[in-house]
Amino acid sequence: MNKIIFLNGCGSSGKTSIARSIQHLSNESWLTFGIDTFISMTPFPCKDKGDAGYFSFIPGKNDRGPMMRVETGPKGDQLFGLMPDFENLLATRGNNLIIDEVLFGDIYLKSYIKTLQNHIVYFVGVFCELPVMQEREILRRDRSIGLSNDQVDRIHKGLRQYDLIVDTTNASPFEVSKQILAFLDEHPAPQGFLTMRKELQS
Numbered sequence: 001m002n003k004i005i006f007l008n009g010c011g012s013s014g015k016t017s018i019a020r021s022i023q024h025l026s027n028e029s030w031l032t033f034g035i036d037t038f039i040s041m042t043p044f045p046c047k048d049k050g051d052a053g054y055f056s057f058i059p060g061k062n063d064r065g066p067m068m069r070v071e072t073g074p075k076g077d078q079l080f081g082l083m084p085d086f087e088n089l090l091a092t093r094g095n096n097l098i099i100d101e102v103l104f105g106d107i108y109l110k111s112y113i114k115t116l117q118n119h120i121v122y123f124v125g126v127f128c129e130l131p132v133m134q135e136r137e138i139l140r141r142d143r144s145i146g147l148s149n150d151q152v153d154r155i156h157k158g159l160r161q162y163d164l165i166v167d168t169t170n171a172s173p174f175e176v177s178k179q180i181l182a183f184l185d186e187h188p189a190p191q192g193f194l195t196m197r198k199e200l201q202s
Contacts, residue, residue, distance in 0.1 A: 001119050002091040005030070005180065006099045006112070006193075008160075009126030010151040012136040012143055017173035018126065018166075018180070019098040025177050033087055034100025038080055054079065057144055065134060068146035080108070084115035091119045102151065106159045113197050123192035124180060125162040129169045159199070163192040 005022065007015040019032040042054045053073035060067040072080060083101075091097050103109050112121075133148035164183050166176045 002094060002096050003028075003184070004087070004091060004097045004099060004116060004119050004121045005184075006101065006121055006123045007034075007126050008101050008103050008124070008155065008162075010128065010133055010155050011102060011147040012133040012140065013126045013128040013148070014136075014168035014173055014176070015100045015126050018168070018176050019100050021173040021177035022098055022180060025174065026181055028096055030096045030098050031090060032098045032100060033083075033090065035080070035083070035102055036100065038083060042076075042079070059146065060150070061146075062149065064130060064149050066146035067150045068144040069150045070147070081111065083108070084111045087112075088115045088119070091116070102155060104151075104154055105157075109159055109196075110200060113193055113200065116193065117197065120188075120190065121193040122180075122184060122187075122190045123161065123163050125156055125160065125165040126176075127156070127165060127167045127169075132169050159196055161192045161195045161199075163187065163190040 005019075007018060009015050015034070016032075016036070019030075019034075023030050023032065039055075053075035055070055055072045055076040058069040058071055060069060087097055087099060099112075101108075130148060130152050133152070134145075137143045137145050137148060164180065166179055168176055171179075
């Protein structure tokens with residue numbers, strides 16, 4: 001069985017930087033894989049290619065500032081629904097994985113729980129205060145402004161039994177990565193996915 005670090009958090013919460021830091025710091029080899037990997041496969045901009053069925057961006061606003069909601073269409077649901085299968089294949093072929101995900105609701109999570117049952121999965125919740133994520137969106141220039149504002153109330157709701165929760169508000173990716181790697185060393189048998197699997201079977 002191979003090890004999987006499953007990072008779930010809002011866009012701009014620091015997941016990708018954490019994944020790269022783990023690759024650098026760990027004595028083991030890790031592949032990174034996530035939602036951005038699949039998004040990069042789609043035509044862009046989707047609306048100009050006649051392929052809005054993958055996903056679309058819906059702007060809005062609340063008392064915290066601009067919002068940007070991502071809605072997947074039929075093609076997007078079909079494409080993103082394949083992610084657990086791809087990740088299972090990579091892990092089954094002998095690779096340790098770091099999954100970089102943004103989980104809305106429980107549909108995809110339930111698929112991960114079922115599909116990755118033969119691997120050791122560390123389910124890590126990546127938290128960050130909203131003002132910091134909003135600043136990162138502006139500074140990065142490769143994010144739609146308002147994504148974190150929409151996601152912050154949804155990403156960590158529902159069926160979530162994290163093995164570890166980390167906060168990137170004031171900690172660097174390297175500091176958080178060291179925390180995650182120390183947790184792996186101290187906990188060879190993570191329970192998050194096992195607990196959720198039992199809940200689904202009961």
